[in-house]
Amino acid sequence: MNKIKRRKRTEKIFLWASRLLSWSTILILVVLMAHILIEGTHYLSAGFLNNFPSRFAAKAGMKAGIWGSFWLMVMTTLISVPVGIASALFLEEYGIKGKIGKIIEVNVSNLAGVPSIVYGLLGLTVFVRYADFDRSLLSGALTLSLLILPVIIVASREAIKAVPNTIRYAAYALGAHKHQVIFGHVLPVALAGILTGVILALSRAIGETAPLIIIGALAYVSFTPESPMDEFSVMPIQIYNWAGRPKAEFHQLAASGIIVLLCLMLTMNLIAVIIRHKSSKRMNL
């Protein structure tokens, strides 16, 4: 009898401990968000979105960072998405049998785990110095593309794998060639899943700071970039600059910047969720 009581008691303690810790994750998130909102709403205004950085906290704004991030994301998308989807299509549909195929797979998952700062050094050496693109949007976009390419490939492969084979076989049965099957049938069906993965990868890229600092995007920038060869700044770097200053008002500015950044990421993630939801409705095969 005693033993059973003891076991039941341990059970209860354990249950409560794990319940507590699980719900504490919500507490952590709430505290984090509350702190940022409390600090950040002070300077948040239309002016904040439209001003350039200033030594006066009241006048400072994120315009350079917002537009820098925007153009950086556009260029990164243009570079990484086609290459990523193409790679995923190749690996899934054509595939390379045996050892080489295995090596490429292992390679992709390893690349996904490489610290972002190493990509920064790679970008610095290859794009900034060797190719002489200097501290430009182009260098930044190329570096970020390399960074998120493995993520896009993995997500796209999952989406392509999920396409039922019946679609492929039906197309072959009608006499289609391999590339016609891929582009005419597999890709349209997998597109929603691919898009979701791409958007999630981009929402990660928009928050990346370290590789861009290595590229040299840390300078004071008070303009919006006009060409791919212009210098630039991005939202996370502006936040970093402000957070690094000792005065409290700049910390508040950093919080405002974080609110803008998180809102943008939230929007992107919501779009991804909507796409996923809509496509799963359609795909009730």
Place this chain on the structure above:
Amino acid sequence: MKLNIIFCLLMTISCIGQPKGGKLKGKVRIDGSSTVYPITEAIAEEYRSIAAKVKVNIGVSGTGGGFKKFSAGEIDINNASRKIKDKEANLALENKVSYVELPVAYDGLTVVINPKNTWATNMTSAELKKIWDKDSKVKNWSDIREAWPKRAIKLYGPGTDSGTFDYFSKAINGESGRSRANYTKSEDDNVLVKGVAGNVDAMGYFGFAYYKENQETLTAVTINGVAPTMDTINKGVYKPLSRPIYIYVNKNSYKRAEVKSFVDFYLNIAKKIVEEVGYIPLPDEMYKKGLKSF
């Protein structure tokens, strides 16, 4: 069709992002000292109101780091908290970079301690040398004066790319670049401010403006009986840490309209901005002389 719409949309969006006002276009590339940075940053901000289309960007690589780029012709202006070294001048010569040295303000390099530090408010330059000299064995405050607490000193200072580092080591230790090695280094003066403000046993040094900006959280050490103030620095009484700070302008770059406009604007507005930022402005004639040196 869809592609066309997207393209037009992007173009329209890009038009919204563009600045208005001012006809001048082009780039002005600046880098260098974190000490001079607040001045240049403030002036670049004011400059936007007359020439919004000119793209000014300012890096903070340290005086030495900035000179490496300047001598290679990669930047137009270098913020410098010390004079150019012979090595750097020779490199500039090799790369056919001819330049003009423009003093823009006086700075009193300030040694700071934490406000709760009530004992070390007054030091001599000999004591500073004892702490900061190469191979210094000083670990605790009591190693300098026996009456001081027997707790470890936490030292903060600029790194070797910094002109402030060069100047301080020359003025206090006798030779530029000669310094003890084990202290927390950062080219970012804000890190030093935070470090000293956050620790009772900390000591650091940086330009006067950073002290002035953070007066509530720092205490300036009186050196040889003289405290750093606008007055003592201006009169040169605050010794040995009073110094002029400069910008170096590439003569070739000056030929470009946007650089000329920026530099002229800089010298014209320097007096007001320097004071606002927290350094000591030069007499008017020196700024006028600067304008004529091209």
Place this chain on the structure above:
Amino acid sequence: MNRNLQTKCIGFGIKFLLGACASFTVATTIGIVVVLFSETSEFFSQVPLFDFLFGLSWEPLLEPKSFGVLPLVSGTLLIMLGSGLIAIPIGLLTAVYLSEYAKHRTRAFIKPILEILAGIPTIVYGYFALTFITPMLKQIIPSIDVFNALSGAIVVGIMILPMVSSLCDDAFSGVPKSLKMGGYALGATSFEVICQIIMPASASRILAAFILALSRAIGETMAVTLAAGATPHFTLNPLESIQTMTAYIVQVSLGDTPAGGIEYLTCFAVASLLFFITLVMNILGQRIIHGIGKKGGQNS
């Protein structure tokens, strides 16, 4: 006949194009290895390997120069251990709760929360560490440095916690239901089923989860740069200011060091070490996960 040949040519061209894109990933890896290797070998032509790997003092610029990387490694280690101490218990027990105890609705609520925590950029965590965690710690432990390892470790722990949780969750769902049901049928409490059946059965995958999460903690940059400090210092005291390998690389790059100097080379040497460590950990973690997949299939 002609049309068929045309289509075949297009097919071949497309296959080639797609293959070229796929080889980009291989090119990236080769690029990383070449870049790191060439600069690092230049570094080691000037600094002996032994001094680098085992030296206790990191002073690359001022005389007397020393290039012992252990202070940076100890900084990284402190962050890794500290964040592990937070992420592993919470992550593991959260996974346990979600897979064994929680109702379906609770699970549907907590899982997205974890995904959000995982998606928040590291710069936000760095800001949080600097402006919330450190002041809070200072109230509890007044002697703590304004830059300290503990603050960094706490936020990195929060950052990798969702990863531990979701990987452990996957591990638990990989345990055959028959084993669980057998335990319950014998009258075991949930606690006993978890501790004596589920965890041992998924032990390797749980271990892999820990390894992968810790590898991510090692590569973390912005949070530690903002909060943990810039003082390379061989210590295991989390209350002190330290510098991690990643923070050092950032510090050097802030100065935008031009190519060639010893400082530039140290950057790459440290990055190579970082890359090597995370690579080994990642390969190990992936190996365990994929290895067990095969074994589990054989067993059931």
